[in-house]
Amino acid sequence: MKGVSCRWLVLGGAALILLPFALELLLGNGWVRIVDFALLYVLLALGLNIVVGYAGLLDLGYVAFFAVGAYVYALLNSPQWGLHWPIWIALPAGALLAACFGVLLGAPTLKLRGDYLAIVTLGFGEIIRIFLNNLDSPINITNGPQGIELIDSLHFGSLSLGQMHHVLGLRIPAVVNVYYLFLVVVVLGMVFSHRLERSRIGRAWAAIREDEVAAASMGLNTRNLKLLAFAMGASFGGLSGGLFAGFQGFVSPESFTLQESVMILCMVVLGGMGHIAGVVLGAMLLAILPEALRAAGDWEQMVFGRIWVDPSNLRLLLFGMALVLMMLRRPGGLWPSNARRNELQGQ
Amino acid sequence: MDEYPLLVAERIGKHFGGLRALQGVSLSLGEKTITGLIGPNGAGKTTFFNVLTGIYKPDEGTVHFAGAPLPSGKPHRVAERGIARTFQNIRLFSQMTVLENVMVGRHLRTRAGLLGALFKTAGTLREEQAIRDRAFQLLEFVGIAAHATRVAATLSYGDQRRLEIARALATDPRLLALDEPAAGMNAMERKRLGGLLEQIRNMGTAVLLIEHDVRWVMGLCDRITVLDHGERIAEGTPREVQTDLRVIEAYLGTSRSVTA
Structure with a gap:
């Protein structure tokens, strides 16, 4: 048994290591970039899963933490403030500040549940975005709607991931470097999520999700535990934001709209709330599907011989239909956790 | 008195x-x-x-x-x-297993924190085992240890009441x-x-x-x-x-x- 799972681990690991080269060969560099962004979404979805899936707190403003992480990295690594800090400070700083904002959001919403909580978190997400948009005066902090440009690419000392490298005669372009970094971070995120879920803390979160009154009566400090869930989830978001800023080289408030929050929530719900593998699958699928659907126009041309519907509209139409179909066919998510499956079968 | x-x-x-x-x-x-x-x-x-x-x-x-x-x-x-209590209209953590329900009751008397969970320190693993052992012991005490791995909601009414007692007892x-x-x-x-x-x-x-x-x-x-x-x-x-x-x-x- 152990030998078999070990072999799968090695095979899966090898496949993940070779994936960017295969993608580059078959589909071009653009697709490696798409997968890079998908990995950032996976990290976001894992973080939101802690809040929504584990602790059962609906959060519609999650992208705010992504924004905080992105701006911290951007400010610490760009001409905006003239700072160029190493990433082992900039990334944790972003995660930490995001965690603080998580507590800041959590504190006033402790008594709220369900729909009400969703509305307040939605407002919080918008507040952060509007702040970023307007903090260019009286003192210019975020450079307002223009955003922050010329952000240093992710780098370890003098080794920059933003350049092409040659290793043993192999060309390793920037998108592939970044892929490996993101992959490592995502795997760590999955391991940490898994450990949290199976820990004393994770069990307490599950208890709060199932019945808050009973949980409190068993001696659980529901306030601190909820704040911890918000902070943990937010730190994943902040980390993902820092990586995003370093990868993209440019951040502006436009990247952090409500639509992004909704998308991340969709990934969690569609994949399977509270189930790591499901959430990863959901995030990958929803991040990649819109890109894959860019070919919709070509299919249309091929099938009908002419363009009936504008390709970009057709793409969104198909994406929406795919979401509805998936939710109808698999209401507990594509790959639900055991508890979730039981719940749906019980009803 | x-x-x-x-x-x-x-x-x-x-x-x-x-x-x-x-x-x-x-x-x-x-x-x-x-x-x-x-x-x-x-x-x-x-x-x-x-x-x-x-x-x-x-x-x-x-x-x-x-x-x-x-x-x-x-x-x-x-x-x-x-003071530990049970509820008139049973309030179990219904989608968690019977054993996990009682393990939640141990939360109060145990310490393991975030870092212990993330890095699986020896102390955390030891405490987790102690929580599990004590929870199982309590299930045996109320007489439903045979159902330890079942989802709590699937227990019979009487067993759910006994599970609530075991969970309450877990808080010492x-x-x-x-x-x-x-x-x-x-x-x-x-x-x-x-x-x-x-x-x-x-x-x-x-x-x-x-x-x-x-x-x-x-x-x-x-x-x-x-x-x-x-x-x-x-x-x-x-x-x-x-x-x-x-x-x-x-x-x-x-x-x-x-x-x-």
Whole structure:
């Protein structure tokens, strides 16, 4: 048994290591970039899963933490403030500040549940975005709607991931470097999520999700535990934001709209709330599907011989239909956790 | 009751809007006792429980537990002080396994934090094993260890009630407060539950229980308090209470209302 799972681990690991080269060969560099962004979404979805899936707190403003992480990295690594800090400070700083904002959001919403909580978190997400948009005066902090440009690419000392490298005669372009970094971070995120879920803390979160009154009566400090869930989830978001800023080289408030929050929530719900593998699958699928659907126009041309519907509209139409179909066919998510499956079968 | 009392609730009052749910209710109980709280429907028994366990803040009165005032409106602090409870309409963590439910009860008496969980330190693993062992032991004690890996919601009604007791015991309480633990049980199950509660008392945990089945309570409890319309109408040994005129009146109605 152990030998078999070990072999799968090695095979899966090898496949993940070779994936960017295969993608580059078959589909071009653009697709490696798409997968890079998908990995950032996976990290976001894992973080939101802690809040929504584990602790059962609906959060519609999650992208705010992504924004905080992105701006911290951007400010610490760009001409905006003239700072160029190493990433082992900039990334944790972003995660930490995001965690603080998580507590800041959590504190006033402790008594709220369900729909009400969703509305307040939605407002919080918008507040952060509007702040970023307007903090260019009286003192210019975020450079307002223009955003922050010329952000240093992710780098370890003098080794920059933003350049092409040659290793043993192999060309390793920037998108592939970044892929490996993101992959490592995502795997760590999955391991940490898994450990949290199976820990004393994770069990307490599950208890709060199932019945808050009973949980409190068993001696659980529901306030601190909820704040911890918000902070943990937010730190994943902040980390993902820092990586995003370093990868993209440019951040502006436009990247952090409500639509992004909704998308991340969709990934969690569609994949399977509270189930790591499901959430990863959901995030990958929803991040990649819109890109894959860019070919919709070509299919249309091929099938009908002419363009009936504008390709970009057709793409969104198909994406929406795919979401509805998936939710109808698999209401507990594509790959639900055991508890979730039981719940749906019980009803 | 010669020893100094474990719990002293004095002149508890609680109202919801215009409705007086409790008025000047006092109750004290000692260690190693089983105390019954009885009364007709709507007498205020569950409200009293909710005040006692910190779910409601009383409008009047104080509660002292083990010699110190009990924090009000903070259920988790009450549990920490040593009062654990069950609920009238069973409130299990229904999608978690039977064992996990009891393990949650150990949360209060264990320490492992975030870093321990993330890095799986030796101390955390050891504590986790201890939590698991203790939880399993408690399941054996209440007699449902065979169902440890089942999802709690799939247990029979009687077993769910016993799981709630195991979960409450996992917090190492000095007082176990049970809201209608025998509801929905047949005579056989009641008898077994009575035995279990006597065992719990003899091991040193006081028991306070709300119950409707007067005969069962009379046989089980050391002392009984009777509530009616939010007020205490009697207190004493089962024998004293049984012959109290006001109690008979409350349960059977006054002679006037019987004839009416």
